[in-house]
Amino acid sequence: MTLPAIRISGVTKRYGALQALGGVDLEIEQGEFFGLLGPNGAGKTTLISALAGLVRPDGGTLEVMGHDVVSDYRNARRRLGVVPQELVFDPFFSVREMLRIQSGYFGIRGNDDWIDEILANLDLTAKAHQNMRALSGGMKRRVLVAQALVHRPPVIVLDEPTAGVDVELRQGLWQFIRKLNRDGHTIVLTTHYLEEAETLCGRIAMLKGGRVVALDSTANLLQRFATHTLSVRVERPEIAASLGGVNGEAGWMEFAFESYHEVEPLLARLRETGAGLIEMRLGEPDLERVFVEVMHSA
Ligand SMILES: Nc1ncnc2c1ncn2[C@@H]1O[C@H](COP(=O)(O)OP(=O)(O)OP(=O)(O)O)[C@@H](O)[C@H]1O
Numbered sequence: 001m002t003l004p005a006i007r008i009s010g011v012t013k014r015y016g017a018l019q020a021l022g023g024v025d026l027e028i029e030q031g032e033f034f035g036l037l038g039p040n041g042a043g044k045t046t047l048i049s050a051l052a053g054l055v056r057p058d059g060g061t062l063e064v065m066g067h068d069v070v071s072d073y074r075n076a077r078r079r080l081g082v083v084p085q086e087l088v089f090d091p092f093f094s095v096r097e098m099l100r101i102q103s104g105y106f107g108i109r110g111n112d113d114w115i116d117e118i119l120a121n122l123d124l125t126a127k128a129h130q131n132m133r134a135l136s137g138g139m140k141r142r143v144l145v146a147q148a149l150v151h152r153p154p155v156i157v158l159d160e161p162t163a164g165v166d167v168e169l170r171q172g173l174w175q176f177i178r179k180l181n182r183d184g185h186t187i188v189l190t191t192h193y194l195e196e197a198e199t200l201c202g203r204i205a206m207l208k209g210g211r212v213v214a215l216d217s218t219a220n221l222l223q224r225f226a227t228h229t230l231s232v233r234v235e236r237p238e239i240a241a242s243l244g245g246v247n248g249e250a251g252w253m254e255f256a257f258e259s260y261h262e263v264e265p266l267l268a269r270l271r272e273t274g275a276g277l278i279e280m281r282l283g284e285p286d287l288e289r290v291f292v293e294v295m296h297s298a
Contacts, residue, residue, distance in 0.1 A: 003066045005030045005155045005186035006051065011060035013046055013210075020046045021057065022210040028188060028203075030065075030154070033181050035201030035218070036190045039295060042207040044190045045085055048159050052082045064155055078106060081148035085159040087140050091133035095124060095143055098132060099150050106151040118146045121176045123169070138165045145173065149180075156180065157188040162196065174200065198222075198287040206294050213298035214290075221294075222285045227256040229283035230263055235276030243269055254283075 006028040013021040021043045028034045036044050049055035051062050053069045053076065062069045067076035093101065096115065103111040119125045122142045127135060135143065145161060158177070162170045174196070181187045191197055197204060197218075204221055206214040214221065231252045234240050243266070245253035255266055263282075270277055 002030055004028060004063075005032065005065060006188065007061075007063040007066075008047070008051075009061050011047065011050060011057045011062060013043075013050065013055065013057050020210050021050070023060070024207075024210070024212055026205055026212060026215070028186060030186050031181070031184055033178075033187045033200055033202050034189070035197040035204040036188060036207065037194070037197060037204060037291065038190075038207035043210040044207055045159055046210075047207070048082060048157055048188075048190070051157065052080060053077060078151060079154050081151065081153035081156045083145050083148045083156070083158040083161050085163070087137065087144065089132040089140060089143070091131065094129050094131055095119070095135070095146075096128045098143065099146055102147050103150045108151060111150060114152065115146075115150065118149050121179075122146055123172055138169050141165055142169065142173065145176075154184070155186045155188070159190050160192065161189070162191065162193060170196075194287040194291055204287075206291065206298075208295055208298045214294045218287070221290050222287065227258055227289075228260070228285060230255045230257060230266060231281050231283060232270065232275075232277060233279040234270065235278060236274065239273050239275040240270065243273065243275075 004027045006026065008024055008026040011021050011024045024047060036047070038044050046055060050057045051064065051069060053073050056070070064076040065079040067079065069076040089098070099115045099118070100111070103109070103115070116125070119128055122145060124139070124142055124146065127139060132140065132143065141161065141164060145158070148156060161173065165173065177187060178200070189197065189201060201218055203217050204214070205212050216224070231248055231254050232240060232245070233252055237253055240253040245255050248254035257263065257266070267277070
């Protein structure tokens with residue numbers, strides 16, 4: 001069996017009275033595109049910081065490609081690239097200087113060919129000589145991605161990389177991250193854009209209150225938790241309600257169903273009872289719905 005890219009066992013972390021991580025177990029295989037989701041304060045950043053050796057857990061162990069992040073810190077850190085959530089930079093350096101300095105931290109010299117490739121892929125070539133303080137927020141975020149990649153880490157963790165990034169840049173960023181994943185890099189992503197997670201991630205863990213409350217392939221999560229919906233606009237909503245419809249967005253009633261076979265009888269009942277159908281639409285299960293259901297039931 002190949003070594004997991006990330007192994008997290010029984011990790012706990014307290015900040016005073018607050019239990020930020022309450023015993024997290026997680027194994028992520030090499031080559032996965034993995035999503036770590038959860039509401040604000042669920043513990044995602046704390047877990048990532050523990051992985052990067054920036055936060056020391058109270059209990060449990062974390063490994064990157066078989067290297068313990070505490071006892072074998074240097075080897076673990078070399079194999080990991082973290083794109084942090086916070087934009088923190090030294091404003092006096094240019095983009096290229098920043099990336100050279102970052103390479104230096106890992107003892108890598110003569111890294112300019114790789115730096116050029118990263119800059120090109122992130123559409124930053126024209127900004128290479130600009131000072132960090134002159135860059136827009138979205139561009140700074142792309143430099144953070146570049147910084148995490150200078151040492152060609154096999155495992156890349158991105159903590160909300162697309163916050164504040166416009167649509168075009170976001171797509172460009174994902175194209176590049178997907179390419180890295182195809183080339184064999186393991187990707188771990190946290191995001192509040194559930195649509196992005198749904199299209200990109202093969203497997204997802206959901207955290208709530210510092211615990212993993214759901215862990216499965218994206219396809220299974222969609223199938224297991226989410227139902228389809230039939231939304232109708234009718235002349236007499238009270239009749240639709242008496243048939244089990246619940247209020248949806250402005251003026252719409254929603255019926256949840258498991259199989260398409262249920263739709264025809266439901267429409268027939270609406271007709272027979274004189275609900276007066278005006279408009280209808282079908283909704284596919286999506287990760288947002290799954291997320292809401294999981295968070296409610298956990
Ligand atoms: N340095 C710290 N000192 C005290 N409490 C902290 C510290 N860092 C995090 N916390 C708390 O730990 C909990 C988990 O925070 P964390 O940042 O890991 O959540 P998150 O899932 O990343 O949230 P978000 O989606 O908002 O980024 C929160 O309640 C937070 O307030």
